[in-house]
Amino acid sequence: MVLKIFFPQCCNRAESGLLVGRWISGHDSAVVLAVIHYPFIPGQVKQYIQQMQAQSGVELTVLGSWSLPKEGQESMESFLRDLSTIFPQQRWLQVSRQMGKMGFICEVVNRNQTALAPPILLTKKQNEEEEEKVIFVHYEQRKVMLSQLHPTESGDPDPNTEPSSELKQVFQTVARSQPLFFLDRYDDGPLKSTHWQSEGREASIIVELLKQASVPLCMLISWLLALWTWISVSSVSCRIFSLYPLRFLSSKLSTCVQISYRTEHMRTLSSPKPAAGHKQFMRKGNILVSFLVDVGLGILLMSWLYRDDHIATLANMLMPAADHVAKELEELLQWLMGAPAGLKMNRALDQVLGRFFLYHIHLWISYIHLMSPFIEGILWYGGLSVCLGLTFALSLLSDMVALLTFHIYCFYVYGARLYCLKIYGLSSLWRLFRGKKWNVLRQRVDSCSYDVDQLFIGTLLFTILLFLLPTTALYYLVFTLLRLVVVLFQGILHLSVDFINSFPLFAMGLRIFRPYRLAEGVKFQVLCDEPGTALHLLMEINPLKCSTVVQTYRTPTYSCYPRDSWAALVKKLFVGELIYPWRHKSTKAD
Amino acid sequence: MEDEAFTDISGKPISLDCQSHSSFCREFIISSPKVSMGKVMVYTCSVWLLAYAVFFFTQNTAVLSGAILVTLVGMMLHIHFVKVDHESLLVIGSLGIQVSSSYASGREITTFIEMSKIKDIVINEAIYMHQIIYYLCVLLKDPSEPDAVSSVVPLFQSSKPRLNCLVKVYKSCQEILSKCQ
Numbered sequence: 001m002v003l004k005i006f007f008p009q010c011c012n013r014a015e016s017g018l019l020v021g022r023w024i025s026g027h028d029s030a031v032v033l034a035v036i037h038y039p040f041i042p043g044q045v046k047q048y049i050q051q052m053q054a055q056s057g058v059e060l061t062v063l064g065s066w067s068l069p070k071e072g073q074e075s076m077e078s079f080l081r082d083l084s085t086i087f088p089q090q091r092w093l094q095v096s097r098q099m100g101k102m103g104f105i106c107e108v109v110n111r112n113q114t115a116l117a118p119p120i121l122l123t124k125k126q127n128e129e130e131e132e133k134v135i136f137v138h139y140e141q142r143k144v145m146l147s148q149l150h151p152t153e154s155g156d157p158d159p160n161t162e163p164s165s166e167l168k169q170v171f172q173t174v175a176r177s178q179p180l181f182f183l184d185r186y187d188d189g190p191l192k193s194t195h196w197q198s199e200g201r202e203a204s205i206i207v208e209l210l211k212q213a214s215v216p217l218c219m220l221i222s223w224l225l226a227l228w229t230w231i232s233v234s235s236v237s238c239r240i241f242s243l244y245p246l247r248f249l250s251s252k253l254s255t256c257v258q259i260s261y262r263t264e265h266m267r268t269l270s271s272p273k274p275a276a277g278h279k280q281f282m283r284k285g286n287i288l289v290s291f292l293v294d295v296g297l298g299i300l301l302m303s304w305l306y307r308d309d310h311i312a313t314l315a316n317m318l319m320p321a322a323d324h325v326a327k328e329l330e331e332l333l334q335w336l337m338g339a340p341a342g343l344k345m346n347r348a349l350d351q352v353l354g355r356f357f358l359y360h361i362h363l364w365i366s367y368i369h370l371m372s373p374f375i376e377g378i379l380w381y382g383g384l385s386v387c388l389g390l391t392f393a394l395s396l397l398s399d400m401v402a403l404l405t406f407h408i409y410c411f412y413v414y415g416a417r418l419y420c421l422k423i424y425g426l427s428s429l430w431r432l433f434r435g436k437k438w439n440v441l442r443q444r445v446d447s448c449s450y451d452v453d454q455l456f457i458g459t460l461l462f463t464i465l466l467f468l469l470p471t472t473a474l475y476y477l478v479f480t481l482l483r484l485v486v487v488l489f490q491g492i493l494h495l496s497v498d499f500i501n502s503f504p505l506f507a508m509g510l511r512i513f514r515p516y517r518l519a520e521g522v523k524f525q526v527l528c529d530e531p532g533t534a535l536h537l538l539m540e541i542n543p544l545k546c547s548t549v550v551q552t553y554r555t556p557t558y559s560c561y562p563r564d565s566w567a568a569l570v571k572k573l574f575v576g577e578l579i580y581p582w583r584h585k586s587t588k589a590d
Numbered sequence: 591m592e593d594e595a596f597t598d599i600s601g602k603p604i605s606l607d608c609q610s611h612s613s614f615c616r617e618f619i620i621s622s623p624k625v626s627m628g629k630v631m632v633y634t635c636s637v638w639l640l641a642y643a644v645f646f647f648t649q650n651t652a653v654l655s656g657a658i659l660v661t662l663v664g665m666m667l668h669i670h671f672v673k674v675d676h677e678s679l680l681v682i683g684s685l686g687i688q689v690s691s692s693y694a695s696g697r698e699i700t701t702f703i704e705m706s707k708i709k710d711i712v713i714n715e716a717i718y719m720h721q722i723i724y725y726l727c728v729l730l731k732d733p734s735e736p737d738a739v740s741s742v743v744p745l746f747q748s749s750k751p752r753l754n755c756l757v758k759v760y761k762s763c764q765e766i767l768s769k770c771q
Contacts, residue, residue: 002614002684002770027706028684133614135685164733165704523700524680524688526611535612537682542700 002133003108004029005093006170006539008141011035011066014194018083019063019093020049020180022173027166030093031173033141033180034195035066042086044190055179064093084109103533106134134534138527141196143516144174145181147541148278150520150552167522221270225263254395254494255385261501261557262388265291282553285506290555294389294500301393302386311383315376319368322404326365329407333357336478345471353475357411364407391497398493405486412483413578419476420576422469429462480573487579504553508546515543596755598622599723606755614683614766618759620749621676625669625694634661669694674748681763683770687711687728689745701743703728705770709739711763713756724753726760 006029017037023030036045045062053060065083084092092109149171181195265287275281305311337354339345386393402409431437432455437448450458510517519541527536544552572579598604607619641657644650673694680688687708690700709731715724725744732740746756 004685133612133683135615135682137685164706166706167704521702523690523702524682524685526615526617526680535615537685542702 002028002135004135004137005095005106006031006137006139007104008032008034008196009138010141010196011194012138014066014068016067016069017065017193018045018087019066019095020060020193021063022059022061022177023063023091024166024169024173027169029166029170030063031170032063033060033174033177034193037192037194040191046087048191052177052180056177058173058177060177060180061089062087063089064091064095067094067096069096069098101533102528103536104136106136106534108134136534136536137524137539138536139170139174139539141174141181143541144171144539145178145196146175146514147171147516147519150518150544150548152278171519215272218270218272221266222272225267225270228263254398254497255392258391258395258497262291262391282504282507283555286504286553286555289506289509290500290503291389293505294391295387297390298386298388298393301390302383305383305386311379312376315379318375318404319372322368323365325405326361326368326407329361330358332478333361336475340474343470343474345474346468349468349471353471356414357475360410361407368404389500391500394493394497398490398497401486401490401493408479408482408486411479415472415476415479416576416578418472422465422472423576425465426462426469429458429465432458433462476576483579498557502555502557504550504555507549507553511544511546511549516541518544518549520544520548596751599718599721599750599752604749604751604755606751606758608758608762614770615681616762616766617678617680618762619676619678620746620751620755622674622749624675625673630665633664637661637664666695670697677746677749679745679759679763681766683766689728689743691748703730703743707731707733711760711767713753713760714742714744723750724756725750726756 004027011032011034014035015037017035018040019032020034020036021030021032036048049060049062090110094107094109095104096106097104149168181197183189183191183193183195269284269287269291275284333354337350382396383393385396428438431445432450435447435449436445438444439446507518521542523540523542525538525540527538569579594606596604596606602623604623605621607621609617609619611617637657637660641653645653670693674691675694677691678689680690682688684705686702686704688700688702690698692698707730709729711726711728713724714727715722725746727745728743729739730741730743732738
């Protein structure tokens, strides 16, 4: 077997001492965590290690000895041997390094039968029998301590169970033995040790102050949230607000959806409990960063809107635009009422439908003109909500588009209903032709014998429906195209809102600025292979791919669920079922 | 350390470089031939001639600058995403296998497979276009059922060496694997 020793890079030039670390059972490898320097009292070392073990939950042991003799210092061969009897272990490593040479020399002392023979003799014999091979894997302690190896365990990671993979065990051991690294170089304790040390104690004062400040802030936010929830719940429980149309409206308006979504986010953020596990922590970070970016963009937009009276300009532009759309629609209807594209329509039905729609436009325009004095005020006060974030501005815009193009929606619904009725009538009469009928009880087509009268009436109706179909189909086609344009615009707005809500900005930032924090795996590099010394490898952290970061850490939103496929959409359009930019309640509920 | 010449499946010369760092750690590097100057010239000239022909008929100078841009961007994309300079396989006994491929621009993609996940290394055959080729692959095992093969990682995918080269790599890999199990 080959013995693997994971050795921290910061201990390369440490003074001679004891190696403290952990044996990884089942994999024949050891993780060195720190070097405790001479001189020490063995009792104190044992006590210190026990204390650290209790704090970190890692089975720390003394692995062996480390010697780096300075110039003019004789080697301490016999002394090192004696050390192994003070700290009784199954295996005792003697790692030594000579000044001016790159490689380490490692000797492994096995103490299987300590009672029978003196350990020194046994070592020599075993070295001759089977030369034990050693690999030194150098790792950077700080990076390994901070990094999170992917894929993380699904579900609740149980800290007590050991992962099967060797690298995961190494990473976990280094991450969990953080208390060991708190011992400072300048501390005046009885023990001196070398390991990774943080160099930013001064900066951490700011972090501590922020941590202190975040507690009352979280409490304030959660209190406000509780108030907000109480208001909304009590208003729902009130009789007026629990009426069907209001609830229906609020579920369809994207601003309301965005508000409920944001409330959920803030509730996650302001929970007083610290994040349990890596996933939860990343989720909180993502939500916080995307919230801050969203608000920042919103405030930028607001400063532009309110600076040069842009709101008034917008409101003044809105009315002519609505008028213009209505005029275009009227022209379109006039064209349809004549002979559109050279088609000869059923004149009577064409006129009826055209007049109906014209009257509708007239109604709509008078409604808009009635509203026109208030539009600027509505925009001004509505614009204030932009300070809550750009997503609010976008969802507000989407709602306004939906309200201003309500006439197009109405036309579409009338056209679709008429068309749907004809299609269903034609299909059932076609069954009558073939001597079949739809059995409602059994949900299938049965054969049936009709009378002559029934057949006559059916044929008559079928002919009428068939000849009237092109007229309705034309109206349906034109209004569906108009509707699709609006739906497309709203869909783009929803997509961008969704993108801002769900993009994992925090994880992306970590990936770019601290690539070692999210590790996909490791990569090894052969450092040196001097003859006579052990093989040295350098372990570097392989950062996660950007696409995997987005996939793993994106916040789930409603658009993550499967939408209608294109084929289903086309089928719906053909049959004349209604299509919506929002999703149906049954699928959106959870 | 030795350097030998082999050919890949389409007959182009490739070189296999075996480095033995220790008795249980070996590295195999297969280098593909560099981009030939003539090929670059042919592609660039054909794009520019085409652009000039279009320019001759339309008298639109944007076509010419577009052609320059297309060739430059195409070359950059080619050396960054398509052209693999060399692929290496690092076998470390009892630790694992590292597969890396470095592109002509210096981009490197590395994956490390732990020994506990590896079942074996084998030479497999596959149907590729109209021929049957041999390739080296690592068989991975599922931790839940140790006997079954959960997935296959093919090695030297872009340089596609011939069987004689694969056999050489295979033999020395097996030597290390058998020693460390």
